[in-house]
Amino acid sequence: MSEFKCTLWPSGEVLDLNTEENLLIQLKKAGKKIKSSCGGCATCSDCMIVVKSGETNLTPQTFEELRLLGNVFHITKERLSCQTKIIGDVTLDISAHEKNTFTGKGERPVPVPKSTATILKKREDIKKSARENEEKNREKPTDTWYRHWENTEGKEVDKPKKLGGNKRPKPFNYNDGNDKDDE
Numbered sequence: 001m002s003e004f005k006c007t008l009w010p011s012g013e014v015l016d017l018n019t020e021e022n023l024l025i026q027l028k029k030a031g032k033k034i035k036s037s038c039g040g041c042a043t044c045s046d047c048m049i050v051v052k053s054g055e056t057n058l059t060p061q062t063f064e065e066l067r068l069l070g071n072v073f074h075i076t077k078e079r080l081s082c083q084t085k086i087i088g089d090v091t092l093d094i095s096a097h098e099k100n101t102f103t104g105k106g107e108r109p110v111p112v113p114k115s116t117a118t119i120l121k122k123r124e125d126i127k128k129s130a131r132e133n134e135e136k137n138r139e140k141p142t143d144t145w146y147r148h149w150e151n152t153e154g155k156e157v158d159k160p161k162k163l164g165g166n167k168r169p170k171p172f173n174y175n176d177g178n179d180k181d182d183e
Contacts, residue, residue: 007091008032009052023049023081027094034097040082042068047081050093057088 003016006023017026024047027034038044042064051058061073065083073079 004057004086005089006086007089009091009093010095017086019085019087021085023084023086023092026086027081032094032097034081034094036082038082042080042083045069045080048078048096049081049084050096051077051079052091052093054088054090057086057090059085059087 003018006015006017007013008015015026015030017023022040024034024036024040034049035046036044037046040047042062045068048069055073055077058079061069061071061079062083065080069078069080
């Protein structure tokens with residue numbers, strides 16, 4: 001059982017981790033809070049970590065990890081700590097797990113308080129705005145586009161519209177005179 005150095009980012013703390021257990025178990029043993037709601041079964045993606053350096057010193061992605069995250073590690077540098085074992089020195093970013101929204105093992109995240117500012121309107125103001133909206137809806141729009149198909153001013157009503165229908169297509173001329181091979 002060999003041990004390798006794992007530098008945690010952004011704190012810079014260095015841990016000695018072995019190759020036998022996955023990163024989730026080893027980081028929890030070291031006292032780091034890593035979110036995981038599936039218990040290491042690769043079904044929740046809560047234990048995601050970002051590899052800052054040494055990505056070749058980690059085990060290859062498992063089928064379960066590829067199914068959950070996809071094959072975009074080369075872009076995002078994200079791995080599941082429950083499916084990843086260390087085989088060399090690495091630097092990992094676990095800052096997403098150190099936020100104040102996580103309280104510990106077996107507990108749900110603490111909700112972030114939303115804004116409590118509420119706008120109260122008086123009953124008279126609500127009725128007044130409702131009356132104004134009704135009056136706007138009753139008025140006939142002065143727009144020239146409103147029911148424009150009924151407007152017959154300046155148009156010849158007796159003459160039918162020509163829409164370009166009932167025309168035969170022109171035949172395509174395959175031999176346009178530039179072919180010298182046919183002669």
